[in-house]
Amino acid sequence: MEFADRLVDAQKQKRTLLVLGVDPQLDRPGAPGIPADTTLTRFCCEIIEACAEFVVAIKPQLAFFEARGIAGMAAFVEVVRFARSRGLLTIADGKRGDIGSTSAAYAEAFVGGGDFACDAVTVNPYMGSDALAPFIARVRNGRGVFVLVKTSNPSSGEFQDLTAGGRPVWESVAARVAGWGSDFIGSSGLSSVGAVIGATYPDQAVRARELMPAAIVLAPGFGAQGASAEEAVASARADGLGVIVNASRSLMYASRVEGENFIAAARRAAAAMRDELNLALAARIRH
Amino acid sequence: MEFADRLVDAQKQKRTLLVLGVDPQLDRPGAPGIPADTTLTRFCCEIIEACAEFVVAIKPQLAFFEARGIAGMAAFVEVVRFARSRGLLTIADGKRGDIGSTSAAYAEAFVGGGDFACDAVTVNPYMGSDALAPFIARVRNGRGVFVLVKTSNPSSGEFQDLTAGGRPVWESVAARVAGWGSDFIGSSGLSSVGAVIGATYPDQAVRARELMPAAIVLAPGFGAQGASAEEAVASARADGLGVIVNASRSLMYASRVEGENFIAAARRAAAAMRDELNLALAARIRH
Structure with missing residues (x-):
């Protein structure tokens, strides 16, 4: 089954477009409400368990596991396994991309048969089509790809917004994403090559939707990075599909004071975010 | 000591600009001359030992280790440790880059204190300055950074060559690399922020040198990807410094027939490449 269809099914069934970004920061545990003896795996799995009802997928950030070396990568394996046992889709946030033969190895690692394999992976387009082709080839095996188009960070415009041929570079990337994804549109009308x-x-995001009518947009930046629910769903299609919204720190570190239970705090935050996003989406569709 | 100065010292002392790309492909062992029972770690370390005299650094490609999961990453740790024991500098080829707080974790992983830490790391500029700042901050700790500017693959021009503001996007990246690196120029006159x-x-490469007079250029594509020695040293400065040249498959898989010793073949290939590059460099400087 196409990744896009699996995602849409889960989204409809659970009535949520929220994704849990599993980003265990380096200076935690030690945050308010998280017992100091909480292991990395335990911490991530407790958060996943708490949020599972309210999210369609998890998006573990490789960087935070790699920073912890072999033990971190072993935790990554456990975290992905646990999320799957809870029926969640998994998106490896690695922003990989390299020459073809190397990207083929990355694809094997993150959307293939390796220890670290997930249902989808984020990739970086700077090196062009041949760097992304090995990832996109995995769509035939039911996997998904999210290509960086316009990123959430303050300096994303430095190269992405350079005007070339009358449009910003990111729009050229978006147009290519639509092309790469056109062969992989599922019964939901959405492509497994997303952005x-x-x-x-x-x-x-609104402009990107015009350029990529079938792409699933993965929108980071909601919550800790400052975007509102209305802004997060800006790329939604008229049918309400086509966007999933990631929140990481605002779920992982929802507990703000000592003694507050971090699991209960994450659960409350996830429920509130789900509702907030659904309301914003409903308002957007009505207009 | 600055990374750039360590690299230049090693280059002068050993009279070589060759870098060994440690890229254990997924379909090997099984290549001619490599015994089927050769473990991943053993294979990589034998190649490193064979080439150590002729190369200034190793550049292990993360993808090929990640594709093998936890065992692969454990091999990565062993390979880096072994290369250091042979006095070689290490460049983690990961092409990482993400929002600031995430890039900080990647920097910890690959040029910090983690299991996977090397002397330098390759990074992807698509997300802009704030995505690279955490890596560049590590230069103060003697680490190096190589920013993707113009990559070796066939489709590298797809976005890198888009003309914006009268010049290709990669030239805008090159100009920024020169800026980022200007605070980190060592006694060798070269910066630890390379390209x-x-x-x-x-x-x-010739044009890039004009834009980045102090950058150390890491040039992949020599050997299996088809570039000649003359082409590989095109970015050298008049003083003969400023370029290191990577070869991966042509060293790792130098043995072409069954029964040929892969270690001896790698050693011969490395010696020949070193000489070829030195001749090409000498010819370039004379002109």
Whole structure:
């Protein structure tokens, strides 16, 4: 089954477009409400368990596991396994991309048969089509790809917004994403070749939807990075589909005071975010 | 000591600009001359031992280790440790880059204190300055960074060559690399913020040198990807410094027939490549 269809099914069944970004920061545990003896795996799995009802997928960030070396990568394996046992889709956030033969190895690692394999992976387009082809080839095996188009960070415009041929570079990437994805549109009408568009850039998200009518937009930047629910769903299609919204730190570190239970705090935050996003989406569709 | 100065010292002392790309492909062992029972770690370390005299650094490609999961990453740790025991510098080829807080974790992983830490790391500029700042901050700790500017692959021009503001996007990246690196120029006159320029694009390499007078250029694409020694050294400065040249498959898989010793074949290939590059460099400087 196509990744896009699996995602849409889960989204409809659970009535949520929220994704849990599993980003265990380096200076935690030690945050308010998280017992100091909580292991990395335990911490991530408790958060996943708490949020599972309210999210369609998890998006573990490789960087935070790699920073912890072999033990971190072993935790990554456990975290992905646990999320799957809870029926969640998994998106490896690695932003990989390299020459073809190397990207083929990355694809094997993150959307293939390796220890670290997930249902989808984020990739970086700077090196062009041949760097992304090995990832896109995995779509035939039911996997998904999210290509960085317009990222959520403050300096994303430095190269992405350079005007070339009358449009910003990111629009050229978006147009290519639509092309790469056109062969992989599922019964949901959405493609398994998606795009990352920061929720912090809602105007660009609207424009991106015009360029990529079938792409699933993964929108980071909601919550800790400052985007509102309205901004986060800016790329939604008229049918209400086509966007999933990631929140990481605002779920992982929802507990703000000592003694507050971090699991209960994450659960409350996830429920509130789900509702907030559903309301924003409903309002957007009505207009 | 600055990374750039360590690299230049090693280059002068050993009279070589060759870098061994440690890229254990997924379909090997099984290549001619490599015994089927050769473990991943053993294979990589034998190649490193064979080439150590002729190379200034190793550049292990993360993808090929990640594709093998936890065992692969454990091998990565062993390989880096072994290369250091042979006095070689290490460049983690990961092409990482993400929002600031995430790039900080990647920097910890690959040029910090983690299991996977090397002397330098390759990074991807698509997300802009704030995505690279955490890596560049590590230069103060003697680490190096190589920013993708113009990559060696066939489709590298798809976005890198888009013309914006009268010049290709990669030139805008090159200009920024010069800026980022200007605070980190060592006694060698070279900066620890370097650039990746494919040896397959020698004209661009010459232009890149004008834009980045102090950058160390890491040139992949020599050997298996088709660039000649003359093309590989195109970005050298008049003083003969400023370029290191990577070869991966042509060293790792130098043995072409069954029964040929892969270690001896790698050693012969490395010696020949070192000499070829030194001749090409000498010819370039004379002109």
